[in-house]
Every structure is written in C-alpha cells, then in structure tokens.
Amino acid sequence: MTWESVFGHAEPYPEQAAGIETAIETADDGGFVVLEGACGTGKTMLALTAGIDRVRDPDSDYERVVVLTSVKQQLRQFEDDLRTINDNLPDDWRPVSGLTLVGKADVCPYSRERVAGIDEKNVYDRCEGLRERTRNLVGDGGDTTAASLVSQARSAQTGLADSSSSGPDYLETAGDPTPYLPEMPEYGDTEFCPFYAQFLDDLPEDGDPIEAVPFDFDSQGLIEPDDLVSLSAGFGTCPHSMMGAVLSHVEVVVGNYYHAFDPTTASTFTGALLDDSTFLVCDEAHMLEPRVRDLVSDAVGDVSLRDAESELTRVIQPVEFEDDGAKSTGAQTMDAQLVRAELEESDVTLSELKELRSFVRDLREELDRRVTAHLDHVQPDWRADLTQLDDHELPLRDPEVPATDEITEWAGEEGYDGGVWARAEIIGSTVARILNSAEEEDKKRVTPGVGRVLGEWYRQDHERYFREIELERTWDETQPPDSWRRAYNARLALHNCVPSDAIGDRLAEFGGGVLMSATLEPLDVFRRVSGLDYLEEEGRPVVERTFGLGFPxxxxxxxxxxxxxxxxxxxxxxxxxxxxxxxxxxxxxxxxxxxxxxxxxxxxxxxxxxxxxxxxxxxxxxxxxxxxxxxxxxxxxxxxxxxxxxxxxxxxxxxxxxxxxxxxxxxxxxxxxxxxxxxxxxxxxxxxxxxxxxxxxxxxxxxxxxxxxxxxxxxxxxxxxxxxxxxxxxxxxxxxxxxxxxxxxxxxxxxxxxxxxxxxxxxxxxxxxxxxxxxxxxxxxxxxxxxxxxxxxxxxxxx
The missing domain is CATH 3.40.50.300 (P-loop containing nucleotide triphosphate hydrolases)
Structure with missing residues (x-):
C-alpha cells in the first residue's frame, strides 16, 4: 500500500505530498516533524494521512493515531477529514475506525437528559458514587450479581409496561430508547447505575474490556459522542465505560490536550495510548506551551482548605469521642472502628491526621492575615465597598529573584517540618476512603486535592516554580459583610513557569508524529520551550518544515x-x-x-x-x-x-x-x-x-x-x-x-x-x-x- 491510497482527495498540494512523506520517514525513525503551514494548506489531511498510513502498514510498529488539539473547531476539522478519508478509501478496504474523546457529562444518559438528579454540574461526583455502590453490591459475596441488578432494572420497566396502557416510560437519549426508567433504580435502600451494572455483567473476569463491547466498532468508521451513546445506551450499557474499552483498539483517537498532558486524566483514562505504538498529531501546537503550563501548575483555594479541615475533623472526632470515654451512639462507635481499621491499613496515624488539621487551620489563618494586610495597604477603605475591589496577585517572593517562598518559611517557623507537607496527599487519600465508606453522599472529597498541592508546594524548586496568593473576584453572601472572603476567592498558587520538561517527557512516550500550527515560527523557540531539543539530544530526530501560502x-x-x-x-x-x-x-x-x-x-x-x-x-x-x-x-x-x-x-x-x-x-x-x-x-x-x-x-x-x-x-x-x-x-x-x-x-x-x-x-x-x-x-x-x-x-x- 502507499499513502496515496489513504489520502482523502484526488491530488495533494505539492508541499502536502512532501510533508506526508517527511512525516512517514521521520516517524519510522522515532522522531517528530515540526510543521508550520499557513491556513488552508491541508495540514490536517497531511497529518492524518501519514499517521493512518503507518497504522495500516503491516511492517510498521504503529497501532493508532492520537490527535490532540486545543480548539473545538479544529477537532471538528479532524473528524471531517477522517470521514473524507473513509469515503474515498479503496472499495476493498475497511473504514478507518475512530473515536472522539469527551467527558462524562457528554455521554452519561442521565446527565444528557438531566434526569435522576444528575446534570453536567454533579455528574462526576454522582457517577463515582453510583459506580462504587454498584461494585460494592456485586462484590459483597451474596446473591447479588451484576446480572441480577440489570434484571431488576429491566423488570421495573416491564412492570411499568404491564400497568400502563400508554406503554413504558423509557429513558431516551441520542434519539434512541434505553431499557431503563428515567429514575435511578435501587437495590434495597442502595442506588445503583443499571448502565454500569450491565457493563460489569458483560466484563470478562480476566479478559480485555473490549470483549464487553456489544457493537462492532471496527465497521463504524468514526464514532462521535452521539454515536457512542446511541450504540451503548441502546444495549443498556455504560457509554463512558465503552469509550474506555474501545479507546486503545480504534485506529484514530481525537481529543484535547488535557487527555495527554493533564496528570490525572492521562494516568487514569488515556494511559493506554501513551506508548511508542502511538503516532501523535499535536494540532495548534503554538498553544502547547501555555496550555500545558496551566495543566501542570496547581492551586489550592481558601474554601478547599476550610472544607479539608472539616473533613479531617469528621474523621478524627469519632476516635476522640471513644478515647475520651464519652457516651456515643452506635453509629459513632462504628465510625471509630472504621477509622481505626482504615488508619491501620493505610499506615497513617491519628496524630498525623491531627497535625494536618492544625496545619490547614493555621494556613487559613495565615492566608487571612496576609490578604487583610495587603488590602489594608493598597486600599485602606476597602471594607466600605467590597464591590469595588479588583483582582490581585500577592507574590510570596521577589518574582525576579528565585528564593524560598514566604509561606514555606512561615511553616518552618511555626514548627511544621517537611513531614506534614510530604505526607499530606497520602493522609488526604485515607480521609477520602473513610468518608466514602461512612457517608452516603456522592461528593468529591477535597482533602486529597489539598494534600496533593501541599506536597507539590514542598517538593518543587523555586527557580522554575513561582508561588503566590491570587485574589479573584467573586461574591459569597454567606460571608460577613466586612470580610474579604465575601468578595474574593483566594488561592495559594504554584505556577510551573517552564513546562518544557513536562512537555518533552510526555512527547517522549509517543512513538513519533507531527506537531503543527499555522504559527510556530521562530522554530528554534518552539523547539526549546516544548522540550523537543531534549528529545533530539536523546537521539530522536526532529525535522522542521515550513509551508507558506501557496495561493495566488x-x-x-x-x-x-x-x-x-x-x-x-x-x-x-x-x-x-x-x-x-x-x-x-x-x-x-x-x-x-x-x-x-x-x-x-x-x-x-x-x-x-x-x-x-x-x-x-x-x-x-x-x-x-x-x-x-x-x-x-x-x-x-x-x-x-x-x-x-x-x-x-x-x-x-x-x-x-x-x-x-x-x-x-x-x-x-x-x-x-x-x-x-x-x-x-x-x-x-x-x-x-x-x-x-x-x-x-x-x-x-x-x-x-x-x-x-x-x-x-x-x-x-x-x-x-x-x-x-x-x-x-x-x-x-x-x-x-x-x-x-x-x-x-x-x-x-x-x-x-x-x-x-x-x-x-x-x-x-x-x-x-x-x-x-x-x-x-x-x-x-x-x-x-x-x-x-x-x-x-x-x-x-x-x-
């Protein structure tokens, strides 16, 4: 086969053809093409053609193409060009399979239709809680199985059909009915997700999740979000789980930068794509540096610190009540036992919980002191009219002289050593597990995130990273009328000023590919800030190409x-x-x-x-x-x-x-x-x-x-x-x-x-x-x- 068989149009522009061949040759050597091409010069088709050619070549090690872009319009362009390629493939070729990555809010049937108390605002918390309860019901070792949960949810629909002359009230989404009611089913007093239960029932015990997919994705060509929802929910299975199952088996995956560069998303969902069998296409690559800088920077807000203190207190109190010999209810006794068991299993001590709570409480007080002092200095009458306040940055060191930040210095003076910083994330994860076991509410726990930021704050250097307090205008009527917290959301921010290592390290995980934009020049700057110079030093070729406007x-x-x-x-x-x-x-x-x-x-x-x-x-x-x-x-x-x-x-x-x-x-x-x-x-x-x-x-x-x-x-x-x-x-x-x-x-x-x-x-x-x-x-x-x-x-x- 030749790449001409994949190319979606009758004839390529001359520079397009040269670019495709360069991309293929460079990828075979494990390298990247850095391509600046003017608008309208066919960069999208160029990159897709080169990548698909490598995937379809039996002598190539590439198994898939991953497309990353920061602009929705460009995502649509890749989808359109993939359809064009499929429409013009040789008659005896199967279509190129593809999948567009989206979030849970876009594919959860309940969220899409805003039923069962689920919408785009709470879908992530509700989904995680429902999935955990569904797994717990199936894993209790009793008579409950995923199949029985699905059967119950479907029989509820049948029962409604038998009692209603107008027919069952099916939940419909993406234009098709599902086999379930719009209300969330319960087993006993426990809610569960029937779509996820169906996925668990179809999941082989030791097999690949792809075996749980009830539709033939190979013949579908590009599967867009609505296609995925229709194909999955119509069978009664979870569209988001189907997306994860199909992910590493389709030939083209189209997503956003955060799918590869956000530390959490990349490790939990798209990690299967981050290897040398993936041909990367990074579009709008001039945005790579600022977007990744945002993704690998972090912050913790004043409200999150407050909520983390509350979560730590809810875990600590049952044990304190029991230790003090106070009269406690049965529930409190049970909570104390649960806390002790989790702490023992996690190798986290009660004294560490208390120390972290004290640290978070004192950190909030120090934040309050600094914000108040700053506002008193720059606008002494600020309390008279909070609506007139502007956003502010409060640097924690001279921004032009790398040095230890003032919050770290304050913590040391207060007796908080490196241990409380370094252990904060582990302690936070333990707190979340205890609360998720003890409380029914579907809610994302904040202590793990607070702990992660505190750990990063302590570990990262003071040359590449800059720490400051950010005051962003908001409004909270629940706060006192003379408090800055009524007017501001305050954050302790940790900025990664130089993300080249983070970008280069992630690019190194891919087999090769194309980084392209209409505006990459000067290319020496782009190579430097995106970590490509480092890759070249490691022996991986980086080839530059610039295509100007070829129009009259x-x-x-x-x-x-x-x-x-x-x-x-x-x-x-x-x-x-x-x-x-x-x-x-x-x-x-x-x-x-x-x-x-x-x-x-x-x-x-x-x-x-x-x-x-x-x-x-x-x-x-x-x-x-x-x-x-x-x-x-x-x-x-x-x-x-x-x-x-x-x-x-x-x-x-x-x-x-x-x-x-x-x-x-x-x-x-x-x-x-x-x-x-x-x-x-x-x-x-x-x-x-x-x-x-x-x-x-x-x-x-x-x-x-x-x-x-x-x-x-x-x-x-x-x-x-x-x-x-x-x-x-x-x-x-x-x-x-x-x-x-x-x-x-x-x-x-x-x-x-x-x-x-x-x-x-x-x-x-x-x-x-x-x-x-x-x-x-x-x-x-x-x-x-x-x-x-x-x-x-x-x-x-x-x-």
Missing amino acids: EENRASFAVDAPKFTYGNRGSPGEDNETRRVYADSVAEVARRPGNVLVGMPSYGEAEWIASVLRERLDKPVLVDESSDDVATESLKTDFFGGQDKVLVTSLRGTLTEGVDYRGDRLSAAVVCGVPIINTASPRTKALVTAYDREFGSDGSAAGRGTGGGGGGGGSRSGFETALTVPAVRKARQAIGRVIRGSDEVGVRVFVDGRYARESWNSVREYLPEEEREEFRPVSPDMLSFALDRFWDGEASL
Missing part, C-alpha cells in the same frame, strides 16, 4: 502600517483623545469601510470596546463586539457575523474568535491587528515567568541575558522576555491575520497596525515573522494606507 499572490494585499507603538505609554486609556489613538482609529476605519466582512483584533477587550465605538460613528456597516463570554454567546455572535450584510467584528486577540475559527469563502475580506498583544508585564507572575526563561534559556543559563523585547535573532540565545512574551504575542497576532486567505479562490487584505511590525528597531517584532511574511507585509505609512487599499480593491498591482 495577486489575491491578497498585506500591509504593516508604520504607526506609533500601541503601548499604554503612547495611547493612554481608551477614553483619551491623542495622536496615537487617532492614527489607529483612522487606519482601522480605512480597512473596515471597504467591501466585505472585516475582523479587527485588539490587545484587550477594553480596547475592542473603544475601537468599536469609533467604527460605529464612522461606518455604515454594523459593528459587532465580542466579549469575554461563554461558548453559546460566541457561537451566536459568529452566526450574526456570517449572515446577511457586510459587518465588522471586533474582538480581543486573546479571545476565541481569532484562532481555529474557519472564515472560509466570502466570510472574511480583511483582518486588521492593532498592536502587539503582550500580556501584562507588571504582573508578578509575568515577571517570574520572564526570569525563569532567562535562567533556563539565556546565553549563560542565568538572568544576565535579560532583555526588554527585541533582538536575539536566528537560532542563538534569546532573552526571557522574547521567549516568554514577545514570541507568543506575535503568534497571536499572526493567528488573527491568517483567518483571511484560506483557499486558492479567496481574496482579501491583511493589515498589521503598529510600527514594530513595519520596521527594524530595538523593539521590533518583524524578525519574528517568517521570512516569506516579512517579504509580503510591506511597510506603509498611515497616510498612504487608503491609497494602497484602493489600488488593491480596484484591481491594480499591489505595492
């Missing part, structure tokens, strides 16, 4: 407007009227008044509101403004933008409408980006990030290479500011600009407005554009932009 150049015009830098020092607040703001208002209006839909990307939502107000005064077109809102609102906004007359859509470059959204065809005629969207450099966390990157990737491995935004060039040493802030910001801007031209027949204009894109200078970002883009984005003065746009839209030669 006469169909697009690309300008870099040499305007004053769009920095706060130049522009001031959105309400100000100054020369910088006038230049930007004029430039954006010039682009937006031309025919077609126009996308405007601003550094923040506040600046988006400002430019929208300007455009509404100057244009006849409707102006839509994106806000930081939920997916439903965003989808509605997209629908409005794409329908009817020409419009302008204004958004933040850190929103969801500038990445992964398909503006194909005539959906977009122009995109304009204002400024370089560098995140807040005054934030302690940002300063710590820059310092950590200086020390990790600077020329001498220390902060000596620290810079303020420019220079570096080529493949040599780059400052922490460049690596951590400037390069990701330019990628954000390029993502937005790349929405315009996505096909050979599309016509449009791409405009950067900020002198840093237009000219070489000490703080220029032009060097971070690929060479082809530097050549295309011709510098133009603000007063010449209108003339240049007219020449393009009038069909004359571009500048």
Whole structure:
C-alpha cells in the first residue's frame, strides 16, 4: 500500500505530498516533524494521512493515531477529514475506525437528559458514587450479581409496561430508547447505575474490556459522542465505560490536550495510548506551551482548605469521642472502628491526621492575615465597598529573584517540618476512603486535592516554580459583610513557569508524529520551550518544515502600517483623545469601510470596546463586539457575523474568535491587528515567568541575558522576555491575520497596525515573522494606507 491510497482527495498540494512523506520517514525513525503551514494548506489531511498510513502498514510498529488539539473547531476539522478519508478509501478496504474523546457529562444518559438528579454540574461526583455502590453490591459475596441488578432494572420497566396502557416510560437519549426508567433504580435502600451494572455483567473476569463491547466498532468508521451513546445506551450499557474499552483498539483517537498532558486524566483514562505504538498529531501546537503550563501548575483555594479541615475533623472526632470515654451512639462507635481499621491499613496515624488539621487551620489563618494586610495597604477603605475591589496577585517572593517562598518559611517557623507537607496527599487519600465508606453522599472529597498541592508546594524548586496568593473576584453572601472572603476567592498558587520538561517527557512516550500550527515560527523557540531539543539530544530526530501560502499572490494585499507603538505609554486609556489613538482609529476605519466582512483584533477587550465605538460613528456597516463570554454567546455572535450584510467584528486577540475559527469563502475580506498583544508585564507572575526563561534559556543559563523585547535573532540565545512574551504575542497576532486567505479562490487584505511590525528597531517584532511574511507585509505609512487599499480593491498591482 502507499499513502496515496489513504489520502482523502484526488491530488495533494505539492508541499502536502512532501510533508506526508517527511512525516512517514521521520516517524519510522522515532522522531517528530515540526510543521508550520499557513491556513488552508491541508495540514490536517497531511497529518492524518501519514499517521493512518503507518497504522495500516503491516511492517510498521504503529497501532493508532492520537490527535490532540486545543480548539473545538479544529477537532471538528479532524473528524471531517477522517470521514473524507473513509469515503474515498479503496472499495476493498475497511473504514478507518475512530473515536472522539469527551467527558462524562457528554455521554452519561442521565446527565444528557438531566434526569435522576444528575446534570453536567454533579455528574462526576454522582457517577463515582453510583459506580462504587454498584461494585460494592456485586462484590459483597451474596446473591447479588451484576446480572441480577440489570434484571431488576429491566423488570421495573416491564412492570411499568404491564400497568400502563400508554406503554413504558423509557429513558431516551441520542434519539434512541434505553431499557431503563428515567429514575435511578435501587437495590434495597442502595442506588445503583443499571448502565454500569450491565457493563460489569458483560466484563470478562480476566479478559480485555473490549470483549464487553456489544457493537462492532471496527465497521463504524468514526464514532462521535452521539454515536457512542446511541450504540451503548441502546444495549443498556455504560457509554463512558465503552469509550474506555474501545479507546486503545480504534485506529484514530481525537481529543484535547488535557487527555495527554493533564496528570490525572492521562494516568487514569488515556494511559493506554501513551506508548511508542502511538503516532501523535499535536494540532495548534503554538498553544502547547501555555496550555500545558496551566495543566501542570496547581492551586489550592481558601474554601478547599476550610472544607479539608472539616473533613479531617469528621474523621478524627469519632476516635476522640471513644478515647475520651464519652457516651456515643452506635453509629459513632462504628465510625471509630472504621477509622481505626482504615488508619491501620493505610499506615497513617491519628496524630498525623491531627497535625494536618492544625496545619490547614493555621494556613487559613495565615492566608487571612496576609490578604487583610495587603488590602489594608493598597486600599485602606476597602471594607466600605467590597464591590469595588479588583483582582490581585500577592507574590510570596521577589518574582525576579528565585528564593524560598514566604509561606514555606512561615511553616518552618511555626514548627511544621517537611513531614506534614510530604505526607499530606497520602493522609488526604485515607480521609477520602473513610468518608466514602461512612457517608452516603456522592461528593468529591477535597482533602486529597489539598494534600496533593501541599506536597507539590514542598517538593518543587523555586527557580522554575513561582508561588503566590491570587485574589479573584467573586461574591459569597454567606460571608460577613466586612470580610474579604465575601468578595474574593483566594488561592495559594504554584505556577510551573517552564513546562518544557513536562512537555518533552510526555512527547517522549509517543512513538513519533507531527506537531503543527499555522504559527510556530521562530522554530528554534518552539523547539526549546516544548522540550523537543531534549528529545533530539536523546537521539530522536526532529525535522522542521515550513509551508507558506501557496495561493495566488495577486489575491491578497498585506500591509504593516508604520504607526506609533500601541503601548499604554503612547495611547493612554481608551477614553483619551491623542495622536496615537487617532492614527489607529483612522487606519482601522480605512480597512473596515471597504467591501466585505472585516475582523479587527485588539490587545484587550477594553480596547475592542473603544475601537468599536469609533467604527460605529464612522461606518455604515454594523459593528459587532465580542466579549469575554461563554461558548453559546460566541457561537451566536459568529452566526450574526456570517449572515446577511457586510459587518465588522471586533474582538480581543486573546479571545476565541481569532484562532481555529474557519472564515472560509466570502466570510472574511480583511483582518486588521492593532498592536502587539503582550500580556501584562507588571504582573508578578509575568515577571517570574520572564526570569525563569532567562535562567533556563539565556546565553549563560542565568538572568544576565535579560532583555526588554527585541533582538536575539536566528537560532542563538534569546532573552526571557522574547521567549516568554514577545514570541507568543506575535503568534497571536499572526493567528488573527491568517483567518483571511484560506483557499486558492479567496481574496482579501491583511493589515498589521503598529510600527514594530513595519520596521527594524530595538523593539521590533518583524524578525519574528517568517521570512516569506516579512517579504509580503510591506511597510506603509498611515497616510498612504487608503491609497494602497484602493489600488488593491480596484484591481491594480499591489505595492
């Protein structure tokens, strides 16, 4: 066989064909291709073709393709391309089997239909409790079996059918009936899940869970969530358990970054995919570093500390009552026996429980003291109006000088040594087991999570990790009116500033594959921050490929407007009227008044509101403004933008409408980006990030290479500011600009407005554009932009 048999279209683009062959050769050597390809160049089909070719080749060791993406739109694109591949396979080939990974809320029949007291908010806690009770009923050694539980649940349905002239009230989901009632069945006084009971009944005693799957997944092609629910629940078995059973047997698995990089999810659910028989496709790979940084960072909230103290007390009290000789009820005596038995089995002592409780209590008091002192310092009258408070960061060390944090120092002074930190997670797991055995409530216990964070806080270093207190605005009417807890959710946060080891270690578990995006340049930075340089040092090849826009150049015009830098020092607040703001208002209006839909990307939502107000005064077109809102609102906004007359859509470059959204065809005629969207450099966390990157990737491995935004060039040493802030910001801007031209027949204009894109200078970002883009984005003065746009839209030669 050849990869051409897998490729889903009649002919590949020349660069597509070269990319497929490179990916196949590199994967055979256990390596990765790092691919930057412009929007519309067929990266999705390229990667799927190479991976499926390896899986279908009998001489290859690859058994499956795992696709990871951070954007839902791109997940849909992989699903569409897999269908295209299956539709065009040779007649004698079986379809390529595939599965889309989702969470329990998307596949649990009860959650989907919001019955039996289960919805998307409580499905995880309820599911775990129901599964445990179902297993306990089956495992008691009595007459109860999984088959008898299923029979009872089905007979309840039959009984209803016999007594109702209108027929049984089946629970229906995904358009099909299930064999059970919408209410949760009970065995005696114990609730159980009939879907999970059916799975347990079908599960072979010592066999592969795949033998419990009641449908032929090999012939299904791509199994989407609704397909999985329909196929599973119709047979009366658990769709989520079916997803786990099928997972390692299908040829293509499509999921999110957290399926591979979240420590909990990867170890408990997708661990079977993390080996050298898996061909990895990592899409939107420019987001790999920030997304994984979030996944491998951690925090513990004030409320969680409070709840952990309560859970520890509920475990400690029965034993204390018994030890004190207090009169106790039978239930209390039973609880004491249960606690002692679990502690003995877990090698956890009562004194350790008490010490951890004291530590958590004192930690909350110290948190309260620090937050109160901070607010008193920055806003002495804060108690007068809690609604006026803003989010805050309270660094626990100088963010630019790695050192032991103040909370760790405080704990040592209070007599809490490393033992209480290190043992906290084990103690927390023991507390959860005791409470789950003693209490009927389906509830996730917080002490294990608190213990995990405390353990990580103690174990991790102080150079790559930064610790701080975060105050995030919320509102809790149950708290006293003069307490900061009424206005804030406070967290002890542990930030992994440099996640390259976590990324590289996980990538090393896969056999090989493709990491791709439309915006990976500069590739030397990407390789470094994603741990790929480490893999290459270990003997695994890393091959770089860059594919530019192969579509007709006469169909697009690309300008870099040499305007004053769009920095706060130049522009001031959105309400100000100054020369910088006038230049930007004029430039954006010039682009937006031309025919077609126009996308405007601003550094923040506040600046988006400002430019929208300007455009509404100057244009006849409707102006839509994106806000930081939920997916439903965003989808509605997209629908409005794409329908009817020409419009302008204004958004933040850190929103969801500038990445992964398909503006194909005539959906977009122009995109304009204002400024370089560098995140807040005054934030302690940002300063710590820059310092950590200086020390990790600077020329001498220390902060000596620290810079303020420019220079570096080529493949040599780059400052922490460049690596951590400037390069990701330019990628954000390029993502937005790349929405315009996505096909050979599309016509449009791409405009950067900020002198840093237009000219070489000490703080220029032009060097971070690929060479082809530097050549295309011709510098133009603000007063010449209108003339240049007219020449393009009038069909004359571009500048």
